[in-house]
Amino acid sequence: MRIAQSSFAKHRFAIKTICLLTFLIFSKIFLAGAASVADQIAAIKAQKNDAIFSVQHIVNQPITHLKRTPGLNVAIYTPAWFHDGALTPDFDHVDIRTTQELVYQGHKYVSSDANPTEAFLGDELEFNSMTKYFYTDRSLPKKKLTEAEMLQINDLYRVIGHCNQQLEELQNPEPPLAKIQRILKAHKPAVIAAIGVLLVLFIFMRKKRTQEFEN
Numbered sequence: 001m002r003i004a005q006s007s008f009a010k011h012r013f014a015i016k017t018i019c020l021l022t023f024l025i026f027s028k029i030f031l032a033g034a035a036s037v038a039d040q041i042a043a044i045k046a047q048k049n050d051a052i053f054s055v056q057h058i059v060n061q062p063i064t065h066l067k068r069t070p071g072l073n074v075a076i077y078t079p080a081w082f083h084d085g086a087l088t089p090d091f092d093h094v095d096i097r098t099t100q101e102l103v104y105q106g107h108k109y110v111s112s113d114a115n116p117t118e119a120f121l122g123d124e125l126e127f128n129s130m131t132k133y134f135y136t137d138r139s140l141p142k143k144k145l146t147e148a149e150m151l152q153i154n155d156l157y158r159v160i161g162h163c164n165q166q167l168e169e170l171q172n173p174e175p176p177l178a179k180i181q182r183i184l185k186a187h188k189p190a191v192i193a194a195i196g197v198l199l200v201l202f203i204f205m206r207k208k209r210t211q212e213f214e215n
Contacts, residue, residue: 041170048163051156052134058153059131061143066119068111075107075122080114081141086132091161097150099130104141114139 068074089096104110104122111119126144131153135142145153174182184191 037170041167044163044166044170048160048167051159051163055131055153055156055160056134056136058145058149059134059142060136063124063141063143064121066109066121068115068117068119072109072119074109074111074119075104077110077112079112080138081112082127082132082135082138086135087129089130089133089157091157091164094130094154094157096128096130096145096153096157097147099128100145100150101127101129102144103127110141112141 066072102125104120104125104127107122109119110122110125120141124144125141127142128145131142131145
C-alpha cells in the first residue's frame with residue numbers, strides 16, 4: 001500500500017509540474033500578445049505622425065511677402081484671414097480638390113488687418129476648409145496647391161484614416177472571452193498539443209492508479 005501511495009505521489013507531482021509548465025507557456029503567450037499590441041500602437045502612431053507632418057509641410061508652404069506701400073492697390077480681408085476653429089477632415093473619403101477655394105483671385109495684391117505692413121499675391125493663394133485643420137500659422141494666407149500636391153494630401157489622409165481605425169481597434173480592448181478565443185485560435189497547434197499531453201497523462205494516471213489498487 002505504501003508503494004502504491006508513493007507511486008501515486010510521484011505521478012501527482014508530475015501532473016502538477018506539467019500543469020505549471022502549461023500555465024507558464026500560456027502566460028508567455030498572453031504577455032507576448034500584450035507586448036505585440038504595445039509595439040503595434042507605437043508603430044502606428046509613428047506612421048500617423050509622419051503623415052500629419054507631411055500634410056503640414058505641404059499645406060503651410062512659404063508664400064511671397066511684399067512690402068505694403070501707400071500707392072499699392074491692396075484688397076483687405078478682415079477680420080484676419082480665417083475664422084476660429086476648423087473641420088476635421090473625413091480622412092477616409094474626402095477629396096480636397098473639391099473644396100479648394102480660390103477666393104483671392106481677381107485681386108493682384110491682398111492683405112488683412114493682421115498684416116498691416118505686408119501684401120501678398122492674390123493669384124498665389126487659396127483657402128480650403130479640408131486642409132484648414134492643419135494650418136499652423138493663421139496669421140498668414142495659404143499657398144495655392146497644385147493638382148499633384150492635393151492628390152498627395154488625399155493619399156496622406158487615407159494613411160491617417162487607416163491609422164485611426166487601427167488605433168481604435170487596438171486601444172479599445174475586446175471582451176476577455178473574445179480575446180482568449182482569439183489568442184487560442186492564433187496558437188492552435190500549441191493549445192492542441194498541451195491538451196493532448198494532459199489528456200494522455202490523465203488517462204495514463206487513471207489506468208495506473210486502477211492497476212495499483214487492484215494489486
